[in-house]
Each structure stands twice: as C-alpha cells, then as structure tokens.
Amino acid sequence: MPKIVDKAAKRQEILEAAIAVFLEKGYHGAKMADIAVAASMGKGTLYEYFPTKEALPKEIFNLFFAGLDDQLAQLQQSKQGPIDIIVAGIQLSLADMDEFAAVMPLCFELLGSKALNESLGLSEYFEGWLEQLNQFFVATLVAGQENGQITLDLDAKAFARMLVSTVDGMGLHYCMFQMDAAFFQLQCQELEVMIRQRLQC
Amino acid sequence: MPKIVDKAAKRQEILEAAIAVFLEKGYHGAKMADIAVAASMGKGTLYEYFPTKEALPKEIFNLFFAGLDDQLAQLQQSKQGPIDIIVAGIQLSLADMDEFAAVMPLCFELLGSKALNESLGLSEYFEGWLEQLNQFFVATLVAGQENGQITLDLDAKAFARMLVSTVDGMGLHYCMFQMDAAFFQLQCQELEVMIRQRLQC
Amino acid sequence: MPKIVDKAAKRQEILEAAIAVFLEKGYHGAKMADIAVAASMGKGTLYEYFPTKEALPKEIFNLFFAGLDDQLAQLQQSKQGPIDIIVAGIQLSLADMDEFAAVMPLCFELLGSKALNESLGLSEYFEGWLEQLNQFFVATLVAGQENGQITLDLDAKAFARMLVSTVDGMGLHYCMFQMDAAFFQLQCQELEVMIRQRLQC
Amino acid sequence: MPKIVDKAAKRQEILEAAIAVFLEKGYHGAKMADIAVAASMGKGTLYEYFPTKEALPKEIFNLFFAGLDDQLAQLQQSKQGPIDIIVAGIQLSLADMDEFAAVMPLCFELLGSKALNESLGLSEYFEGWLEQLNQFFVATLVAGQENGQITLDLDAKAFARMLVSTVDGMGLHYCMFQMDAAFFQLQCQELEVMIRQRLQC
DNA sequence: TATGAATGAGCGTTCATTCAT
DNA sequence: AATGAATGAACGCTCATTCAT
Numbered sequence: 001m002p003k004i005v006d007k008a009a010k011r012q013e014i015l016e017a018a019i020a021v022f023l024e025k026g027y028h029g030a031k032m033a034d035i036a037v038a039a040s041m042g043k044g045t046l047y048e049y050f051p052t053k054e055a056l057p058k059e060i061f062n063l064f065f066a067g068l069d070d071q072l073a074q075l076q077q078s079k080q081g082p083i084d085i086i087v088a089g090i091q092l093s094l095a096d097m098d099e100f101a102a103v104m105p106l107c108f109e110l111l112g113s114k115a116l117n118e119s120l121g122l123s124e125y126f127e128g129w130l131e132q133l134n135q136f137f138v139a140t141l142v143a144g145q146e147n148g149q150i151t152l153d154l155d156a157k158a159f160a161r162m163l164v165s166t167v168d169g170m171g172l173h174y175c176m177f178q179m180d181a182a183f184f185q186l187q188c189q190e191l192e193v194m195i196r197q198r199l200q201c
Numbered sequence: 202m203p204k205i206v207d208k209a210a211k212r213q214e215i216l217e218a219a220i221a222v223f224l225e226k227g228y229h230g231a232k233m234a235d236i237a238v239a240a241s242m243g244k245g246t247l248y249e250y251f252p253t254k255e256a257l258p259k260e261i262f263n264l265f266f267a268g269l270d271d272q273l274a275q276l277q278q279s280k281q282g283p284i285d286i287i288v289a290g291i292q293l294s295l296a297d298m299d300e301f302a303a304v305m306p307l308c309f310e311l312l313g314s315k316a317l318n319e320s321l322g323l324s325e326y327f328e329g330w331l332e333q334l335n336q337f338f339v340a341t342l343v344a345g346q347e348n349g350q351i352t353l354d355l356d357a358k359a360f361a362r363m364l365v366s367t368v369d370g371m372g373l374h375y376c377m378f379q380m381d382a383a384f385f386q387l388q389c390q391e392l393e394v395m396i397r398q399r400l401q402c
Numbered sequence: 403m404p405k406i407v408d409k410a411a412k413r414q415e416i417l418e419a420a421i422a423v424f425l426e427k428g429y430h431g432a433k434m435a436d437i438a439v440a441a442s443m444g445k446g447t448l449y450e451y452f453p454t455k456e457a458l459p460k461e462i463f464n465l466f467f468a469g470l471d472d473q474l475a476q477l478q479q480s481k482q483g484p485i486d487i488i489v490a491g492i493q494l495s496l497a498d499m500d501e502f503a504a505v506m507p508l509c510f511e512l513l514g515s516k517a518l519n520e521s522l523g524l525s526e527y528f529e530g531w532l533e534q535l536n537q538f539f540v541a542t543l544v545a546g547q548e549n550g551q552i553t554l555d556l557d558a559k560a561f562a563r564m565l566v567s568t569v570d571g572m573g574l575h576y577c578m579f580q581m582d583a584a585f586f587q588l589q590c591q592e593l594e595v596m597i598r599q600r601l602q603c
Numbered sequence: 604m605p606k607i608v609d610k611a612a613k614r615q616e617i618l619e620a621a622i623a624v625f626l627e628k629g630y631h632g633a634k635m636a637d638i639a640v641a642a643s644m645g646k647g648t649l650y651e652y653f654p655t656k657e658a659l660p661k662e663i664f665n666l667f668f669a670g671l672d673d674q675l676a677q678l679q680q681s682k683q684g685p686i687d688i689i690v691a692g693i694q695l696s697l698a699d700m701d702e703f704a705a706v707m708p709l710c711f712e713l714l715g716s717k718a719l720n721e722s723l724g725l726s727e728y729f730e731g732w733l734e735q736l737n738q739f740f741v742a743t744l745v746a747g748q749e750n751g752q753i754t755l756d757l758d759a760k761a762f763a764r765m766l767v768s769t770v771d772g773m774g775l776h777y778c779m780f781q782m783d784a785a786f787f788q789l790q791c792q793e794l795e796v797m798i799r800q801r802l803q804c
Numbered sequence: 805t806a807t808g809a810a811t812g813a814g815c816g817t818t819c820a821t822t823c824a825t
Numbered sequence: 826a827a828t829g830a831a832t833g834a835a836c837g838c839t840c841a842t843t844c845a846t
Contacts, residue, residue, distance in 0.1 A: 004846075005809065026315035028229050032837060042811040044839080053837065105313040111377060112310025127378055136214035154394070158387035160369065161380075165388070169370015170363065176312060177328055178364075186359035187366070193355070194399040233820060234829095245822080245829040254820065428717035430631050434841060435808095444807040446843080455841065513779060514708040516629035529780055556796070560789035563782075564773065567790070569683025571772015572765065578714065579730055581764075588761035589768070595757070600797040607825075608830060635816060645832040647818080656816065 011049050014039050015063065018056045021107045027057065027116070057110055058120050063127050064103050068093070072136045082144030083199045086163075087192050089136055093167045094188055097174050104175035134164045144199070151201045166191065212250050215240050216264065219257045223307045228258065228317075252336035258311055259321050265304050266330050269294070273337040283345025284400045287364075288393050290337055294368045295389055298375050335365045345400070352402045369390070413451050416441050417465065420458045424508045429459065429518075459512055460522050466505050467531050470495070474538040483547030485601045488565075489594050490540045491538055495569045499576050506577035510571055546601070551602045567591070612654050618666065623657045630660065630719070660713055661723050667706050667779065670734050675739045685747030685800045687768075690795050692739055696770045697791055698735045700777050707778035728773070736787050737767045747802070754804045 021030045027152035032053055036043040050056055075088055107126070110116045117123055137160035144150030170191065174184045218240035221229045233254055237244040251257055276289055308327070311317045318324055338361035345351030369393070375385045419441035423432045434455055438445040452458055477490050491546035509528070512518045519525055546552030572593065576586045609737055620642035624633045635656055639646040653659055678691055710729070713719045740763035747753030773794065776786045 007809095010809095024315065026313060026317070028314055029316040031835090036812095041363065043837090044811050045809075047838065048809065069268075072372060105315065105318075107313070109311040109313025112306040112308070112313065113229050114225065115230040117306075123378065130374075131376075148211070154391060155387055158384065161374075161384070161393045162388040162391050165371040165374040166367040166392075167370070169368070169373065170366040172370065172373075173331075173362075175365040177331075178323065181361070183359065186356055187363040190355060190360045190363050194360075194395055198395040198398055232818090239830090244820090244830095245828050246826080248821070249826070426717065428715060428720070431718040433839090438808090445809095445841090446807050447805085449842070450805075507715040507717065507720075509715070510711040514629060514710070514712025514715065515631055516627065517632040518788065519627070519661050519708075525780065532776075532780075556793060557789055560786065561793045563776075563786070564790040564793045567773040567776040568769040568794075569772070571770070572768040572774065574772065574775075575733075575764075575768040579726065579733075585761065585764070588758055589765040592757060592762045592765050593769075596797060596801040599801055610830095613830095634814090639833095646816090647832050648830075650817070651830070 005050070011059075012044060014041075014049055015056065015060055019060055019102055019106075022057070022060070023102055027106055027109050027113075042057050054116065054120060057106055057116075058125075060103055060106065061114070061122075061125065062101060065125075068129065069132045072132065076136065076140065082140050082147075082149050083196055084136060086138050086144075086199065087195060089133070089140070089193065090163070090167055090195070091188070092173055093133060094174075097171050097184075098181070101170065101175040104172060108176070115182075120163065130164050130168065133167070134160050141199075150199045163195070202269055211242075211246075212260075215242075215247060215250055220261055220303055220348075222305075223261070224303050228307055228310050228314075246373075254319075255317065258307060258317075259326075261304060261307065262326065265301060266326075268360065269330065269400070270333045272331070272334060277337065277341065277376060280385070283341050284397055286341050287338060287400065288396060290334070291342070291368055291393065291396070292389070294334060295372055295375075298372050299382075299386075305373065307375070311398040331365050331369065334368070335361050338362075338364050341397060342400075348400065351400045355399070364396070381389050409451070412443075412554065413461075416443075416448060416451055417458065417462055421462055421508075424459070424462070425504050429511045429515075430509055436586075456518065456522060457526055459508055459518075460527075462505060462508065463524075466502060467527075470531065471534045474534060478538065478542065484542050484549075484551050485598055487542050488546075488601065489597060491535070491542070492565070492569055492597070493590070495535060496573055497572050499586075500583075502573060503577040506574065510578070520586060530569065531560065532566050535569070536562050539563075539565050543601075552601045556600070565597070589599065610652070614662075617644075617649060617652055618659065618663055621710075622663055622705055625660070625663070626705055630709055630712050630716075657723060660709055663706055663709065663726075664725075664728065667703060668728075671732065672735045675735060679739065679743065685743050685752050686749075686799055688743050689740060689747075689802065690798065692700075692736070692743070693770055693795065693798070694791070696736060697774055697777075700774050701784075703774065704778040707775065711764075711779070733767050733771065736758070736770070737763050740764075740766050744802075746763065749804065753802045757801070764796070 014035070018030075018035050021034045021038050024030075025034065032046060033043055035056075036046055039046070050059070071092055072089060075085055075092065078085060078088075080088065106120075110120065110122050111126065138156055141150055141154075141156040141160055145152055145156065170184075170187060172177060215236070219231075219236050222235045222239050226235065227233075233247060234244055236257075237247055240247070251260070273290060273294055276286055276293065279286060279289075281289065310324075311321065311323055312327065339357055342351055342355075342357040342361055345371050346357060371385075371388065374380060416437070420432075421435050423436045423440050426432075426602040427436065434448060435445055437458075442449070452461070474491060474496055477487055477494065480487060480490075482490065501523055509524075512522065513524055513528065540558055543552055543556075543562055547554055547558060572586075572589065575581060617638070621633075621638050624637045624641050626631075628637065635649060636646055638659075639649055642649070653662070674695055675692060678688055678695065681688060681691075683691065710725075713723065713725055714729065741759055744753055744757075744759040744763055748755055748759060773787075773790065776782060
C-alpha cells in the first residue's frame with residue numbers, strides 16, 4: 001500500500017509556504033523552487049497538488065476572502081438598528097486586517113499584472129467580493145431609510161459604494177504601509193463617528 | 202558634426218511609450234522590445250536613455266505624482282475656511298483620476314512586487330506622497346480647530362490619516378474597477394457632505 | 403502465505419497495455435503513468451515486472467517478430483516449387499500486417515531515436531529479422547536456380563535483398579498510411595504476378 | 604546601425620547544425636543547447652530564427668523533399684517511352700539516397716512519435732509526397748497502356764502504388780541499415796529488370 | 805506483493821541587456 | 826547616436842524512477 005497522506009493537509013502546507021514566499025519575494029520574485037524549499041518538499045510534489053504556479057494565488061485568495069458573505073448575512077439578520085449594522089459591517093471588514101496583510105501585496109501585484117489579472121479573473125473576483133459588501137451596505141441603508149432610522153438625505157447606492165472604497169482604502173493602507181495598529185484603531189473610530197453622524201436623521 | 206538630438210524629448214517619448222505598454226500588458230508582461238516598438242525606435246536606443254527596465258517606472262511615477270504638493274500649498278494659502286480647504290484638497294486629489302488611471306495598475310504591480318518595491322523604494326516614495334496629503338489635512342484640521350471653525354471633537358491626526366486612506370481608496374477603486382465617472386462623482390459628493398457635516402462645530 | 407500471482411500473465415497484461423498506449427501516444431508521448439492506468443495497476447507495480455521504460459518495447463517486439471523463422475523454415479521444407487515458395491514467403495510476411503500495425507509506429511520511432519536504437523540494439527534486431535527473410539529468399543532462389551526452376555538471369559543475393567526491402571516497404575506503407583485493405587491486396591497480387599513472371603525460366 | 608547579417612544564411616547554418624545533431628542523437632535526444640553548440644551560437648539565437656524545436660524538422664524535410672515533383676514533371680514531358688520513364692522515375696527517387704540518409708532516421712522518429720506526427724502534420728506531408736510519385740506512376744502507366752506500350756494485363760493504380768512502396772522500402776533499407784552502395788545498385792538493377800519485363804507487352 | 809506519493813535532474817523557452825557596426 | 830542581432834542565465838514544468846507503507 002502506498003504512503004498514506006492527508007492530501008488536504010499537504011495542500012494547506014503548500015499554500016502556507018506559498019503565502020510566506022509570496023509575501024517575502026512577491027509573486028514574480030518567487031520561484032517554485034523557493035516554495036518547495038519553504039514547504040520542505042521537492043519541486044515536483046508541488047505539482048501533485050497544484051497544476052501551475054498561477055493556481056496558487058487563486059486558492060490563497062479563497063482562503064482569505066471566503067466567509068465574509070456569511071458573516072455579513074448574519075449581521076443583516078441581527079436585531080440591531082441599521083446604523084449599528086453598517087458600523088458593525090465596517091468593523092467586520094477591518095477586523096482581520098492583520099491576517100490580510102499577508103496577502104495584500106500579492107493582491108496588488110496580481111491585480112496590476114495585466115496577464116495574470118486576466119487569466120485568473122482577479123478583477124472580477126475582487127469586484128464580486130466588494131460587491132457583496134456593497135450590497136450589504138445598500139440593503140441596510142435602504143432598509144434604514146424606509147423605516148425612518150437613516151436620513152433620507154443621501155443617495156444610498158453612491159454612499160454605499162463610497163463606503164466600500166473607504167473601507168478598502170483604509171485596510172489597504174494599514175497593510176501596505178505597516179501602519180501602527182493602535183493608530184489604525186483611532187482612524188477606524190473617527191470613521192465610525194463620522195458615519196454615525198451622517199446616517200442619523 | 203554630431204547629430205543634434207533633443208535628449209529630453211526622446212526620453213519623454215520613451216516614457217510615454219512605456220506608460221502605454223505597461224498599461225496594456227503590465228510591468229512584468231511588458232518586454233523592452235514592446236516598448237521599443239511603441240516608441241518607434243530600436244531596443245538598443247532605450248538603453249541610451251534609461252539604464253534598465255526598472256528605471257522606467259520610477260520616472261513615470263515622477264511624471265504623475267509631482268506637483269501635488271505645490272497645489273496643496275497654494276490651497277493652504279487660500280482665504281477659504283478650513284473645511285472648504287479640506288474639501289478642496291480632496292477634490293484636487295480625486296480630480297485627475299482619469300490621468301492616474303494610466304499608471305494605477307503599474308503602482309499596484311510594483312508595490313506588490315517585493316523585489317521591485319524595495320529596489321525602487323516605492324513604498325517610501327508613495328508613503329512620502331501620501332504624507333504630503335496627510336500633512337495638508339493635519340495642518341488644516343489643526344488650524345481649523347484652533348480658530349474654532351472645526352469641531353474639537355476629533356483627533357486631527359487620526360482623522361487626517363483616515364481621510365488619506367479614504368481618498369486613495371476611492372481613487373483606486375475608480376481606476377481599477379473602471380467605475381462609471383458620473384457615479385464616481387456622486388460618491389465624491391456623498392463623501393464631501395459627510396465630511397462637512399463631521400467637521401463643522 | 404504469500405499471494406499467489408501469475409507473474410507471466412501480469413507481464414503480458416502490462417505489455418498489452420503498453421502496446422495500446424504506445425500506439426495511441428507514441429513511445430515518447432507515453433508516460434509510465436498512462437501505461438499503469440491502461441494496465442489497471444499502480445505505477446510502482448510496472449517496475450516489479452520491468453526494470454525501465456526501455457525494457458518494454460524490446461519485449462513487445464519479441465511478441466510480434468518471433469515465430470517468422472519457424473514458419474519460413476516450414477515453407478522451405480514444403481514440396482512446392484521454389485517460385486511458389488517465394489511467393490508464399492511474401493504472402494506470409496504480408497499476411498499479418500494488421501497485427502503489425504499495432505507496433506509499426508513504435509518500430510519507427512525507436513529506430514529513428516538514436517539513443518534508444520543503440521541502447522536497445524534495435525537496428526541489429528531488425529536487421530537480424532530481415533536477414534532471416536533474406537536468407538529464406540536467397541536459399542530458395544539459389545535452390546530454384548540450381549534445379550532449373552528459376553531463371554539464371556538474376557543475381558540471387560541482390561534480388562533477394564531487393565525483395566526484402568520491397569515486402570517491408572509495402573507492409574510499412576500499409577500500416578503507416580492506413581491504406582485500404584482491399585487495395586493493399588490488389589497491390590500484393592500485382593507484386594506476386596510481377597515476381598512470378600520474373601522468376602520463371 | 605546594427606550588425607548586418609544574412610538571415611537566410613544563418614537559418615541555413617542552424618538547419619545544418621540541427622540535421623547533424625538530429626542524426627547524431629535523434630530528435631528526442633537532441634537538446635536545443637546541442638544544436639546551438641553545433642551551430643556555434645547561443646541558445647537564444649536559435650529562437651531568433653525558429654520559434655520552437657518542432658519548427659526545425661519541418662523545415663529540414665522541406666530542404667530534402669522539395670523539388671521531386673519538378674523533376675518528375677520534366678520526366679513526364681520527355682520523349683522516352685513510358686517504361687523508360689517509369690524506370691527513370693524510380694532511378695530518380697533512389698538516386699540521392701545518400702543525402703536522404705541524413706534525415707531518414709529523423710523521418711522515422713517523428714512519424715512514429717504520435718504527438719509530433721500530428722502537430723507537424725507529417726503523415727499528410729509524406730503521404731502528399733508519395734502521392735506525387737504515385738500520380739507520376741499512374742499517369743505514365745495509363746498513358747503507356749493507352750498507346751499500347753505497356754501491357755493491359757495490370758491494374759495501373761495498384762501497380763503504381765506498389766511501386767511507390769517498393770521504391771520507398773528500398774531507399775529506406777539502404778539508409779537505415781547502412782547498406783553497401785554497390786550492392787544497393789545491384790538491387791536497383793534487379794528491380795529495374797523485373798519491372799521492365801512486367802510492363803512490356 | 806502492490807502502491808502512488810515524492811522526487812529532482814533535465815529541458816524548452818524567454819527576455820533584459822550588450823555591443824559590433 | 827542608433828540599431829537589432831546575439832546572448833545565456835533563469836525558470837516553469839515534466840516524468841521516469843524510488844521507496845515507505
């Protein structure tokens with residue numbers, strides 16, 4: 001009988017090694033040999049689990065970006081008022097930024113790399129992800145306006161999309177410029193206060 | 202009698218060709234040969250003007266990111282109230298986004314590419330650029346608070362840095378996801394309204 | 403109590419699988435993994451029966467090219483006249499071409515592949531095989547000439563060798579170019595008629 | 604101004620180097636690096652002239668197999684009798700066999716290598732080439748039968764196709780088994796005599 | 805005995821850079 | 826000054842073979 005292996009665990013090991021190497025050297029700077037060394041296995045073994053180098057980042061992103069929609073859906077079901085829900089959604093999006101920091105440069109590099117962006121469908125992938133957040137904001141804003149808890153004096157769609165960009169921009173700066181965590185918290189609070197003030201009737 | 206050549210003009214031609222090719226194919230997807238073709242000259246000629254491929258993006262960024270500080274400085278001198286100045290600074294930053302769209306993916310790709318990021322000092326470069334905007338916001342906020350035109354109920358440093366991220370995030374989403382320009386304007390207005398409401402006493 | 407295994411049968415299975423895969427993909431295009439799948443066994447098992455990939459074709463050829471000498475020897479013993487014997491030898495050589503079609507491309511590929519040709523001694527192998535046919539023709543021709551049943555007006559050695567090339571050429575074209583079987587039969591008849599006419603006194 | 608180079612000559616040099624290396628090591632055994640060394644140039648230079656390794660054999664075959672049709676066409680125009688024309692066609696086909704010896708193993712290897720055969724369209728290529736010879740034989744035979752110079756007692760199409768296989772088989776054996784040239788000539792003569800005898804009325 | 809996960813030498817190809825002209 | 830032919834280090838990927846189970 002052949003060696004018994006937990007394939008899923010090995011995939012995970014490889015992905016973790018790949019994350020580390022991509023973070024260390026960037027996608028283009030990372031050689032498959034580097035990843036193999038980092039994962040303590042032979043180059044060939046990588047190809048038993050992933051067909052190409054390109055297959056790695058897509059799976060890595062799935063590790064990080066999956067699950068948000070569930071959490072947002074739960075939030076939407078909650079009994080809180082719409083403003084609290086919005087704020088909670090923002091906090092949720094910004095909460096795990098330290099984890100995201102490990103893949104943010106990779107997102108950047110691949111989004112910017114036309115060929116990879118297209119062959120991986122990254123723009124669509126991230127657009128879809130951001131669209132979830134956008135829908136969450138839109139739905140919550142509209143609901144809030146309808147039951148009189150959020151001011152009617154704003155364009156829900158434009159405001160929501162602006163929030164998405166804002167949240168993303170903040171997370172991104174935090175990750176890419178190695179911002180101090182406490183200072184980042186302060187910024188988040190400022191954002192929250194501003195938003196609360198704007199949304200209330 | 203040596204051929205008289207306008208070196209500066211030729212550099213410019215090369216940079217414009219490089220911008221176009223980088224936009225079209227990304228940095229890693231662009232070959233020096235592509236740039237030479239786009240610039241209607243021989244590959245060797247490129248190297249008369251730029252020592253390496255890496256030298257191109259840094260100069261390209263200078264074309265785009267220079268000049269903001271002057272404009273911000275002028276704004277700060279203006280007679281408007283601090284809130285209007287802040288808002289004007291934001292508008293200024295977001296105004297020329299269509300131009301920036303030509304280099305935004307390049308910024309992304311190189312920021313994410315560890316090796317290039319470091320060898321070009323890109324993080325520091327952009328941090329410096331964002332810091333200008335940050336200083337502008339901080340200074341204007343503090344001045345506004347000091348003369349009572351801006352609420353004291355905010356942390357100027359944190360709020361300023363949050364604004365920087367926000368503005369960057371919005372510009373970035375506009376460029377990277379090919380957002381409709383009119384819709385982007387709506388978002389900018391929502392942002393402006395929110396900020397004005399927050400800053401006033 | 404060790405598992406009882408019919409080693410010979412398993413070898414046979416592997417060889418049949420290998421024949422099918424080599425025919426389908428060629429020697430260089432066939433992976434050991436393909437053969438293992440075709441033989442419904444693990445890759446490792448192949449190596450219990452054959453030490454290397456190279457070992458397979460040699461054994462395959464033995465399956466196909468053994469036995470001709472016996473049949474030719476029987477023919478030579480027959481009471482027919484020499485011309486009939488020659489013609490019968492040709493028919494014999496061309497009779498089982500449909501079977502040979504399964505390995506003809508493999509012969510080609512390996513004969514042409516210098517390294518494999520040499521390490522397997524293929525040229526010598528096939529030369530030996532053709533030499534059997536050649537000897538058969540020479541012996542029969544000479545015998546026929548000696549007892550006056552075949553014209554003296556030919557060089558037995560050269561004629562025999564020419565026949566060998568001819569028969570091989572015809573078989574080869576039949577196999578390699580997927581010639582219509584009925585049309586091939588017509589050609590064989592034309593060959594037979596021509597040879598009979600030439601050999602008779 | 605750049606180095607001035609006779610591109611066609613360089614292509615030729617590469618092809619000659621490739622022919623030599625393919626002959627020496629076979630197609631699969633030949634590395635591009637070997638060819639580069641044989642051609643006294645860098646590996647990269649090969650790719651300035653040929654896009655892939657696969658592109659080499661196809662061009663090599665064109666060097667050898669082009670031109671036959673012209674010669675056959677000329678023959679057909681000649682004032683000789685049809686039997687002489689047939690015989691001359693055969694001689695023509697077998698005349699330059701020493702040259703062909705340099706590429707015959709390559710033909711074999713690639714014809715047998717399913718993947719390459721298909722991607723290069725080799726079967727069709729050689730079938731086309733053999734079909735030219737076939738057409739030449741058919742046309743000459745039919746013409747000869749029509750004007751009474753060739754026996755009606757044969758099926759022109761089958762006989763012609765048989766001749767093609769025969770000629771190919773002989774050439775092939777000569778090349779692949781390093782047959783003595785003088786002995787080969789004897790065989791050709793035997794073939795010629797046999798054919799003349801068969802064709803005459 | 806049978807297996808298939810693991811391996812890594814090896815190869816085709818790319819492309820930034822050089823330099824003879 | 827301008828060119829593009831030449832280069833070769835570098836890298837993604839393959840697959841015959843091994844060996845722990």
